[in-house]
Amino acid sequence: MHDGRPVGPAEGRLAPDLNHDHVITLESNPHREVETMSRTVTVGLDGSPESRAAAEWAAREAQLRSLPLKIVYVPEPLPKHLAQAPLLGPETHQRWTEQMPSESAEGIRLRHPGIEVITETLTGTVADILCEAAGSADLLVLGSRGFGGMGGFLVGSVSLAVVARAERPVVLVRAGEQAADEHTMDPAGVPSAATPFRPVVLGLDTDHPDDTLLEFAFDAAVRRQAPLRAVHAWPEPPTSFYRFPGDAELYDSLEREHAAALAEVLRPWQQKFPGVHVVEASRCGSAAQVLVNAARDASLAVVGRRIRTGSFGAHIGHVTHAALHHITAPVAVVAHG
Known part of the structure; x- marks a missing residue:
């Protein structure tokens, strides 16, 4: 599959600064040519508990693969009735859009020293954007909600759409997933x-x-x-x-x-x-x-x-x-x- 070493930037292009946050606004276009980039572990982030658990898992996976972590944030449009509210208007929404991915990236850097973290804020249809992001990644990581009816997990329509369409591996991570959950108990049962x-x-x-x-x-x-x-x-x-x-x-x-x-x-x-x-x-x-x-x-x-x-x-x-x-x-x- 690969030897686990980071792949350098494409010939003739400059490598991005380590741990640099990129705010990129792109309209989703299925016919737009996907830019060739260095391999990454990419995670879709929306601020929910399940997406934050997915980001932590993706950070650990990026370390296992010796690859950068890319955080892709696709903000939902602000509903019209909220856009007119003084405390929840466009300016507040814009600040949240700018702060949430960068603050999440900074937290990951603190908890996972040495990892390279890149953030992108993209606009468009969420499933389309995530499928495009998967195309240039080693794998795409998404969050999955907790228990739903009949003892099963709730898998959102966006996650199902991405899984059904993406041609790269997609990993779904449950809300509340912890690093210790992936390991055996210690001798004391802890x-x-x-x-x-x-x-x-x-x-x-x-x-x-x-x-x-x-x-x-x-x-x-x-x-x-x-x-x-x-x-x-x-x-x-x-x-x-x-x-x-x-x-x-x-x-x-x-x-x-x-x-x-x-x-x-x-x-x-x-x-x-x-x-x-x-x-x-x-x-x-x-x-x-x-x-x-x-x-x-x-x-x-x-x-x-x-x-x-x-x-x-x-x-x-x-x-x-x-x-x-x-x-x-x-x-x-x-x-x-």
Whole structure:
């Protein structure tokens, strides 16, 4: 994927000043050519608790990757009825627009010494701006709200739209996510960011394995020095509902067959990343439920999204949709062909 070193500026251009705040106003234009920039970890910030948690996670990820952190702030237009209020008018809104990203960046610099932080304030349709920002980033990080109805997480329409359209990895981080949540407990049973990382969990379709998805997951495990748990689900045989004679033998045969298929897909990647301890988990059951259960103790869950072109537009598969709504850990959605 890459060797983790920062990439310098494009030839013939000057590198930006370290930790410089850029206020750039751009109208969203899907036909505008995206400027080629140095690689970054980019986070969408709107001032909400979930976006602030996403910014902290993105800062830690930028340090793991030895890359700058870019904070992209897309202010919402001020409603007309508020624009006329003396205390909440355009001037107050403008000050907030200017201060919020710069203050957030300064806080990150204090909590993560040595990290390069760049801020951009952009105007336009939020989903369009974030998709453009993702195009020039190693990955884009967004916040996801807390629990909603039926025990699942609330994933906003903007986040879902970006996940469905972006062609670079997008990570969704829950409100309240802390660094210690990604690590094992210390010997006293106390949460700690100084202990080893919890496993990286990869949801894998052995019938259609993709190199982009596999490389992202192995790379994430290497950077965290964490084990990689590769999860594959296979459906229960139809005869199991009727308890025919020989069902046990059929089940055992299918179990061995699917375990062998998973091992075959992973073998070349284990050779490429020999330092990663891989746990192969081939389970019978619903793919979505198997993955959600396997990711209960994950530091990061990694799922794929097939890029589809056609009249039906962007699409998020049901397994990825379930991961976004039911996995507590940060979820990386990796688009692939």
